[in-house]
Amino acid sequence: MQEELLLTPGPTPIARRTYQAMSQGIFGHRTQRFKDLSASIQDRLKPVFGTDQDVVILTATGTSTLEAAMVNLVAPGDDIVIIVSGVFGEKFKIIAERYNYKVHIYDVEWGEAADPEAFKTFLSKLDSVQAVFTQACETSTSVLHPLKELGQVVQEYDQYTLFIVDAVSALGGADIHMERDGIDCLVTGSQKALMLPPGLGFVGINDKALDKINQGPETRYYLDLRMYLASLEEDYTPQTPAVTLYQGLDDVLDIIHEEGLENVYKRHIKMQKMLRAGLRALDLKPLVDDDAASPTVTAVSSNEEEIALIKDSLAQDYGISIAGGQKILAGKIVRIGHMGFMFPKDMLTILSALEAILSQSRQKDYYGKAIAAAQGAVK
Structure with missing residues (x-):
């Protein structure tokens, strides 16, 4: 055979050494050993996201991070724009429709990238848009959107409008940098370019996004990023994490560092x-x-x-x-x-x-x- x-x-292949790291044996998540592991991971994860802020790690799928971004950064009744260019843009749309948001769809032909100038014209016709959502890579078509240019469009529209990017099939493989590209919230999962099994979701946020999170209503629990951010101050998690995946992530970040x-x-x-x-x-x-x-x-x-x-x-x-x-x-x-x-x-x-x-x-x-x-x- x-x-x-x-x-x-x-999902994507996993290095043999990463499998070995995940098989070291389980240990308690309320221990100094886990605290040290969490701190070490954050130090090396931040450069991958292009941020100096802590990155929230959820024990959940990549899809959970899309929903987490919405429920933490968008208030009921807010106007939001979703760039839809394939299956995963439609997923953002489906999630948004489950909540009481005013959703505006910017449709892009499947297989094409969003045109920043055309999007600028579209956005200029809308009032009080609180957030713009897009994929980095639309996995269903293999298109890569021009994030830096789109981020600039959002910034020029309103400095308080959030630019939120799904990078599930891009981060760790495509050159994406939150600060450089004007991204306020960047989400991804573990099972693609980050070389791990499914099971971890990641949410990177900047100060502007954090302000919006702290203003939000108390209408969520497991996906409440405030809990995770508070726990990260002490290098813990509010819920039981996937400890073995953390061990694998520790090794993956070593691999990335070794290659550069x-x-x-x-x-x-x-x-x-x-x-x-x-x-x-x-x-x-x-x-x-x-x-x-x-x-x-x-x-x-x-x-x-x-x-x-x-x-x-x-x-x-x-x-x-x-x-x-x-x-x-x-x-x-x-x-x-x-x-x-x-x-x-x-x-x-x-x-x-x-x-x-x-x-x-x-x-x-x-x-x-x-x-x-x-x-x-x-x-």
């Missing part, structure tokens, strides 16, 4: 360039243009029959797991993850497999072409 190569856009954060970003860009060049050499078309392509996931389009063949053959014949399309893109694309504990050699592996699959199915010789194109893209 062959070992599976996991190239989905989440800038080198982590460069590795992700290298994988992106290799994969996109190789796919084009196979006459496969990436869904997203190069200037809006995420460094963490690539969507590639083809006809429904070939999409099914690619996904099934990779899994059955080569032990490579990728993801299909969602909702309106179901049967139209496959999505290949290249984030976290993935490397250029993994791109060569999947491209080699695709050469064989498509050479056989199309009766055309692709052998060596994708590999050569991938290597040529980064030489």
